[in-house]
Amino acid sequence: MSTAAIAKSINFALSIPRPCILIVDDDKKFLLAVRDFFKSLDYDVDTVFTPEEATPLLEAHAIKPKYRMIITDDNFDKFSRTKGHQFILKNQHLLGKAKTMIVSGAEHPSPEILKQLEEANTSYIEKNDSLDASLKELTIEDKEKQAKDIESFVKDKLVDLPSAAGGPAEVKIVSSVPQHSARPFSDETLNRLKRTIIKWLRSRGELDKPVLAYGKHVYSANEMIKHIEDETEVGREHVMMLLAEFEYSQEINEDDPPRYEDDE
Amino acid sequence: MTHHDTKTMNKIQSDLAGTYAGASPLILLSAPSHDDLTEYTSSLFESFPSLGVPAELRVFERPLTYEQLLSEISVDPETTDVALIFCGHGEPSALLGPGIQKKTFSTFYDDTIIEIRPKYMLAFCCKSAAGIGRSYKHKTEVSTFVGFGVDIGIVTVSGVYAAWWRKILYGLVSAMLNSPDGYALEKSVQSLYQEAIAFFHRNDKKYRWARAMKWYLITQSKSVKVIQT
Numbered sequence: 001m002s003t004a005a006i007a008k009s010i011n012f013a014l015s016i017p018r019p020c021i022l023i024v025d026d027d028k029k030f031l032l033a034v035r036d037f038f039k040s041l042d043y044d045v046d047t048v049f050t051p052e053e054a055t056p057l058l059e060a061h062a063i064k065p066k067y068r069m070i071i072t073d074d075n076f077d078k079f080s081r082t083k084g085h086q087f088i089l090k091n092q093h094l095l096g097k098a099k100t101m102i103v104s105g106a107e108h109p110s111p112e113i114l115k116q117l118e119e120a121n122t123s124y125i126e127k128n129d130s131l132d133a134s135l136k137e138l139t140i141e142d143k144e145k146q147a148k149d150i151e152s153f154v155k156d157k158l159v160d161l162p163s164a165a166g167g168p169a170e171v172k173i174v175s176s177v178p179q180h181s182a183r184p185f186s187d188e189t190l191n192r193l194k195r196t197i198i199k200w201l202r203s204r205g206e207l208d209k210p211v212l213a214y215g216k217h218v219y220s221a222n223e224m225i226k227h228i229e230d231e232t233e234v235g236r237e238h239v240m241m242l243l244a245e246f247e248y249s250q251e252i253n254e255d256d257p258p259r260y261e262d263d264e
Numbered sequence: 265m266t267h268h269d270t271k272t273m274n275k276i277q278s279d280l281a282g283t284y285a286g287a288s289p290l291i292l293l294s295a296p297s298h299d300d301l302t303e304y305t306s307s308l309f310e311s312f313p314s315l316g317v318p319a320e321l322r323v324f325e326r327p328l329t330y331e332q333l334l335s336e337i338s339v340d341p342e343t344t345d346v347a348l349i350f351c352g353h354g355e356p357s358a359l360l361g362p363g364i365q366k367k368t369f370s371t372f373y374d375d376t377i378i379e380i381r382p383k384y385m386l387a388f389c390c391k392s393a394a395g396i397g398r399s400y401k402h403k404t405e406v407s408t409f410v411g412f413g414v415d416i417g418i419v420t421v422s423g424v425y426a427a428w429w430r431k432i433l434y435g436l437v438s439a440m441l442n443s444p445d446g447y448a449l450e451k452s453v454q455s456l457y458q459e460a461i462a463f464f465h466r467n468d469k470k471y472r473w474a475r476a477m478k479w480y481l482i483t484q485s486k487s488v489k490v491i492q493t
Contacts, residue, residue, distance in 0.1 A: 125368050134368050214417040218300040241479035
């Protein structure tokens with residue numbers, strides 16, 4: 001009898017601090033609304049009213065920058081003479097890898113300043129109805145980046161740990177934070193549906209060509225496979241579409257049921 | 265696709281130079297073009313077949329509002345009925361255009377300026393039925409909205425896929441302008457989607473992304489909202 005390799009699973013707790021955001025805005029209502037938005041997505045949020053209050057927070061973490069994102073208003077009226085874009089451009093050395101963005105309802109800065117902001121990888125977003133869409137877009141990007149950072153970190157830690165088959169250990173990052181409202185699916189049903197749709201996607205070829213536009217993104221087959229594996233909202237919606245296709249294919253018409261040959 | 269700032273392409277039918285007035289609505293094909301999705305959807309308006317009424321196409325890559333657009337083409341919404349046909353990104357309360365930086369958005373249309381609300385609106389984008397569409401229900405004068413209440417999907421490939429998206433867009437606009445009532449409009453819309461779904465169902469071994477087209481068409485057919493007051 002041949003001896004099958006037995007896969008050994010290793011569980012360990014990985015402590016990862018919550019990602020942290022700094023919001024700088026003199027409009028308290030707006031400040032709290034944006035704070036609540038990011039808190040609902042599991043970020044820790046620090047809030048201050050002016051660039052002068054924000055600068056010491058950056059300086060306190062100069063050696064190991066704390067913030068993943070820094071969101072600032074541009075115009076602070078009577079509370080500060082320092083504009084948000086000046087605060088960002090002046091403190092580049094304190095920002096680490098933070099994604100910076102200016103959210104403003106005031107007049108656009110000059111093209112020269114916009115260019116400087118673009119070179120500093122700082123987004124400029126208007127305070128209007130499309131702000132929600134812009135913040136969600138940025139959050140999605142940040143979550144994807146976080147997952148890659150964690151995967152990279154863990155892979156480095158496990159580099160010396162071989163898998164049962166002898167090759168390098170496989171690392172998979174699974175979010176423990178539910179990203180969707182729970183729907184009643186048994187595990188087996190869900191897994192089989194996922195396997196079906198993933199198998200179909202893999203069979204398409206052109207796996208890295210973005211062709212599946214859904215919501216605000218265009219996904220390649222490989223990207224969609226990842227969303228389905230991770231059971232993100234997008235992934236689950238596509239699993240539901242597979243079910244809807246099955247329902248459609250049944251062609252059940254309750255209003256005009258067909259007659260069958262074996263009807264008496 | 266060559267890129268310019270706000271430009272006019274394919275002026276399909278314009279019997280008045282610069283000003284529009286009269287009983288026929290003006291079809292305003294409005295397409296932001298600033299990312300992979302909107303570059304594709306804006307191309308669907310190229311060579312849009314005539315519907316027998318004046319039409320104007322605007323593809324824009326920089327922030328533009330509906331109000332600014334009306335001003336640019338010298339349309340007075342008080343004297344001209346406008347059929348706004350929008351293809352791009354949407355939110356419940358806004359149709360989105362390009363922001364001033366990459367990956368940002370601006371508001372092309374929202375309901376804050378009620379006086380210039382178009383008489384007809386096809387919002388071929390996500391979610392706008394939940395907000396903008398709902399506000400059409402409360403209008404007192406005759407008006408029509410067709411849009412979607414959820415995120416929608418599109419297969420962004422040329423060939424047979426683009427041909428069917430064009431057919432759907434054209435069919436939706438035509439139905440919107442020609443249906444005698446909301447019931448007839450709803451029926452026309454569903455018939456259009458059933459035809460498209462049946463095509464890709466029959467041909468799902470023939471076309472690589474036929475199955476994904478079916479998914480997205482089924483979702484659209486289930487979530488499309490037709491509001492006619």
